[in-house]
Amino acid sequence: DAGVIQSPRHEVTEMGQEVTLRCKPISGHDYLFWYRQTMMRGLELLIYFNNNVPIDDSGMPEDRFSAKMPNASFSTLKIQPSEPRDSAVYFCASTYGQTMNTEAFFGQGTRLTVV
Amino acid sequence: GDSVTQMEGPVTLSEEAFLTINCTYTATGYPSLFWYVQYPGEGLQLLLKATKADDKGSNKGFEATYRKETTSFHLEKGSVQVSDSAVYFCALSDRRGDKIIFGKGTRLHILP
Numbered sequence: 001d002a003g004v005i006q007s008p009r010h011e012v013t014e015m016g017q018e019v020t021l022r023c024k025p026i027s028g029h030d031y032l033f034w035y036r037q038t039m040m041r042g043l044e045l046l047i048y049f050n051n052n053v054p055i056d057d058s059g060m061p062e063d064r065f066s067a068k069m070p071n072a073s074f075s076t077l078k079i080q081p082s083e084p085r086d087s088a089v090y091f092c093a094s095t096y097g098q099t100m101n102t103e104a105f106f107g108q109g110t111r112l113t114v115v
Numbered sequence: 116g117d118s119v120t121q122m123e124g125p126v127t128l129s130e131e132a133f134l135t136i137n138c139t140y141t142a143t144g145y146p147s148l149f150w151y152v153q154y155p156g157e158g159l160q161l162l163l164k165a166t167k168a169d170d171k172g173s174n175k176g177f178e179a180t181y182r183k184e185t186t187s188f189h190l191e192k193g194s195v196q197v198s199d200s201a202v203y204f205c206a207l208s209d210r211r212g213d214k215i216i217f218g219k220g221t222r223l224h225i226l227p
Contacts, residue, residue, distance in 0.1 A: 004158070033214065042219030043204065055213060091158055098212030100147040100166065106158030
């Protein structure tokens with residue numbers, strides 16, 4: 001397997017524009033996580049899915065953020081409208097089974113810059 | 116809620132020095148504990164883990180022991196190399212086991 005695949009690797013957009021980040025988890029994994037990494041706040045869990053169903057979105061900063069998982073092999077994180085403070089690296093990760101017993105596999109991340 | 120606190124960086128050491136990165140946690144019950152490493156431009160990858168008290172996780176010369184009495188999981192390595200330069204994250208998975216909570220990360224620089 002090629003691992004967790006995220007696209008794009010880099011995104012530069014203007015304030016107010018819609019941004020869509022994409023993630024393809026490892027085949028067979030049943031949990032998918034979206035994290036945001038910044039210098040100030042470290043690695044924050046935004047939302048996670050189990051079997052394509054959102055389980056906990058309490059980390060989503062506000063209504064401008066939304067995430068979907070229409071099938072087991074694809075997820076999106078959308079920001080609309082984007083703001084400069086959304087600039088960060090966004091990671092997707094997947095696991096097979098619960099995280100207490102298994103390794104989380106991370107994608108290489110999408111570096112988002114909102115100007 | 117559950118949380119992880121780790122020492123702030125950056126930590127700068129010379130090659131072959133002894134490394135300790137402190138990590139403490141707050142959790143209900145007995146979580147699983149992890150150390151992940153992030154090399155420049157990459158995502159995180161699992162370095163080692165421990166799932167119960169007194170367990171020792173080890174990998175690539177790194178070790179960490181699950182100490183329930185002090186709620187700690189300190190990372191150690193006896194002799195670091197330049198290639199160990201990276202950001203290290205301590206993390207826990209709660210008893211429900213659905214998600215991983217990370218510390219803020221500690222950047223490590225090893226000088227030749």
